[in-house]
Amino acid sequence: MVTIADCRRVQTGWFLLQARALGGEVWTDGPLTWIDGPDGQNLMFPREMTTAAVVRGVERARDRGRPIVGAWLDPAVDPAPLAEAGFERGWAPWWMTADLSRPIGRPAPGVELQEDTADYRETDPTYRELLALTRLRPARAWYAAAYTRSRRFAGRAWSFLDGDLAGIFDMEVWEPFRRRGFGTGLLHAVCEAARAAGARHAVLNATPEGERLYSACGFTRVGDDITWWLHLSD
Structure with a gap:
């Protein structure tokens, strides 16, 4: 059975592959994992955060000239450090999976x-x-x-x-x-x-519009997460 944890792992793995193969950076700061690649700088599914650690990541993005910083989050994790650092709640990944047999x-x-x-x-x-x-x-x-x-x-x-x-x-x-x-x-x-x-299975995150297509092709929804975004160019 494919779980939300599996979906998070694949999403993180995709960002990691891009960063490592295309000259990006990956680093940890305590419990935080940051990935800076072609999709920009993203904080991937932390289990806990402090405002100070989030701000350090933001400053690194600023130094690298990144206009946007993203954070992918389990809705059960307290987002207060993100809000305190200036992030705003964004779109929700709707995780879906399908059997490839x-x-x-x-x-x-x-x-x-x-x-x-x-x-x-x-x-x-x-x-x-x-x-x-x-x-x-x-x-x-x-x-x-x-x-x-x-x-x-x-x-x-x-x-x-x-x-x-x-x-x-x-x-x-x-x-x-x-x-x-x-x-x-x-x-x-x-x-x-x-x-x-x-x-053996496929996973993806869908928008409300895309969910109709994916459902028609055999994908089922297994859960949701949430993203947070900080626009440094504002």
């Missing part, structure tokens, strides 16, 4: 796995750097892109192998291309890649 989603024309891309050249040039994760060996991460018949870039998704769990991340279909089967096609592609590498 049967296919998730369905194949879709125009969805393909890639190890490099030129799709972000104009809109987000640094995103291409993330695809270095797909070239690690043994393979631990997979990226899928969706295209229309005219090769318009329609969406993307990632999966990441952590033990026998596959984390699904950064899945999105751009607004003009929704309800054409790309979402289920992307989900199928990255889940199948992870399943072939040994994953």
